[in-house]
Amino acid sequence: MSFTIATWNINSVRLRAPLVAQLLTEEAPDVLCLQECKSPVDKIPAEVFAELGYVHMIARGQKGYNGVAILSKQPIEDLGDKDFADLGHARHVAGRLENGVTIHNFYVPAGGDVADREVNEKFGQKLDYLTDMRDWFREHRPEKAILVGDLNIAPREDDVWSHKQLLKVVSHTPIEVDHLAETQESGQWVDVTRADIPEGKLYSWWSYRARDWDAADKGRRLDHVWATADISNAAHSSRILRHVRGWDKPSDHAPVLATFDL
DNA sequence: ATGTCAATATCCTATTGA
Numbered sequence: 001m002s003f004t005i006a007t008w009n010i011n012s013v014r015l016r017a018p019l020v021a022q023l024l025t026e027e028a029p030d031v032l033c034l035q036e037c038k039s040p041v042d043k044i045p046a047e048v049f050a051e052l053g054y055v056h057m058i059a060r061g062q063k064g065y066n067g068v069a070i071l072s073k074q075p076i077e078d079l080g081d082k083d084f085a086d087l088g089h090a091r092h093v094a095g096r097l098e099n100g101v102t103i104h105n106f107y108v109p110a111g112g113d114v115a116d117r118e119v120n121e122k123f124g125q126k127l128d129y130l131t132d133m134r135d136w137f138r139e140h141r142p143e144k145a146i147l148v149g150d151l152n153i154a155p156r157e158d159d160v161w162s163h164k165q166l167l168k169v170v171s172h173t174p175i176e177v178d179h180l181a182e183t184q185e186s187g188q189w190v191d192v193t194r195a196d197i198p199e200g201k202l203y204s205w206w207s208y209r210a211r212d213w214d215a216a217d218k219g220r221r222l223d224h225v226w227a228t229a230d231i232s233n234a235a236h237s238s239r240i241l242r243h244v245r246g247w248d249k250p251s252d253h254a255p256v257l258a259t260f261d262l
Numbered sequence: 263a264t265g266t267c268a269a270t271a272t273c274c275t276a277t278t279g280a
Contacts, residue, residue: 011280012268036280038269064269065279110280122279152280208280209265218263252267252280 001099002261003030004237007148007223008244009107009205009253013037013069017045019247020071023255024052027241030073031097032255035107035150037067044069060090068093068105068149076103084132087125099262101231102142106133106149115173123170126152130179137187146260147189147226150253153180156194158201159221171220189226192258196238204240205253214246225258234260 006029010016013034024032032054037044041061049057049071058078059069066089070076079094079102091107109129112122153176157163166172184191193202203219210216227235237259245254 015268036268112279207263207265208267209263211265249267 002259003097003099004257004259005029005031005033005103005146005148005225006255006257007033007035007105007150007225008255009035009150009223009251011036011038011251011253013044013067014039016249016251017048019244019249019251021048021052022247023241023244024049024054024071027255027257029257031076031103032071033103033105033148034069034071035067035105037061037069038064039067041069058093058095060093062090066090066107068107070095070103070105072097074098082136084136085125085128087129091129100144101260101262102145104142104145104147104149106147106151108133108150108152110152111170111176113170115168115170115175126170127175127179130176130183134179134183134186137183137189142187142189142228144231145187145228146192146231147187148224148256150222151180151224152222153177154220154222155180156221158199159203161201161203161218161220166220171222184226187226188229190229190232192225192227192232192235193221193238193240193256195232196236196258202240203242203254204256206245208252223253223256225256227258227260231260231262234262236261
């Protein structure tokens, strides 16, 4: 069986429910993982998605900030969530499909503006969140699992528009890249997107602040699809839907997709 | 490159977060 998973930081699921519906209609992924829903779970417009066949949803939410949801055409068992680094935020939820595949949906803290935990508490929280992820996956070695989400780090030089100019910018600093690498190693996660598309610049986020995001093209690959080694070979056809960033009233993130033959 | 966008609280403007 082949199934396609998509991940998308939606930046308000209520405001952009029509865009979610458009993506579901045009791409028909089996599973869509959303981040930054910015909504309590009971106010997510699940009925809009159910009408399109996505009758199963597992979600965690809070008022105004954060929030993650997994929409699925197939039944998905709620495996719970973990409040990594004890921030009291809704940033993770996990589910299991009937084929036995576990899905982790993450929204890693953005980390604020200054890349120094001594003066910026949010940066420390981001590093602690990643360290807690690392320790947890060391303790609970994932198998037959997919991890997706807005990890808020662009690890490779070709994951950013200018490696040199972003070395001190939160999302691409060496300490963040190191922390992300340790998390990836602890779960023996394979970066599916880069296994599929190993060469060339690849972005999933473009700032709202650019006058012309498309022309400037100063993007970063913050959104990721990882899989454990036992199923990563089944992945193919990875895509980042850049054109979605150009939709009316868009999210600043584009959806990232991968297909697995399992 | 201090620009744009969204949610909230208090109210139609400021603050916070990204």
